[in-house]
Amino acid sequence: MTIAANLIRNIPDFPKPGILFRDITPLLNNPDAFSQVIDELADATSRYRFSRIAGIESRGFIFGAPLSLKLGVGFVPIRKPGKLPARVLREEYSLEYGTNAIEMHADALTRGESVLVIDDLLATGGTAAAACRLVERAGGIVAACAFVIELAVLEGRKALEGREVVSLITY
DSSP states (O other): OHHHHHHOEEEETOSSTTOEEEEOHHHHTOHHHHHHHHHHHHHHTTTSOOSEEEEETTHHHHHHHHHHHHHTOEEEEEBOTTOOSSOEEEEEEEOSSSEEEEEEETTSSOTTOEEEEEEEEESSSHHHHHHHHHHHHTTOEEEEEEEEEEOGGGOHHHHTTTOOEEEEEEO
């Protein structure tokens, strides 16, 4: 993971003062490093059994879609509200100031189907926890949650209620 970790750029005071943003775009611009991350995600999640990967918009799509191709499993997009054309399930979650929501097609999973939830970064865990609830409301079972980056100081694992969590790079 050394190549990929070295390509993550720190942007101070983005999107607001006091935040240190971990920018993955240099990693994505390097095909060897990007491929390495997909391979390492495959290795890190190989002990779990799942038939779908649910990627959280938008950077969860970047890692979830190629991982689903590599592993030969389906991909389910979890989107911001109003982006999916068929009937959806919606899950609201709290932010520091206010609320947000994510949606998934109501028919994306079959009852009892095992799912890997994926995103680029685990911070406070609110979005990932909401994605897990969506999967479960659709009848799925969350096998694990996977992230490229984890900001451990923000304790996002606590929001995931004891679920299995895999992260490649921890700050």
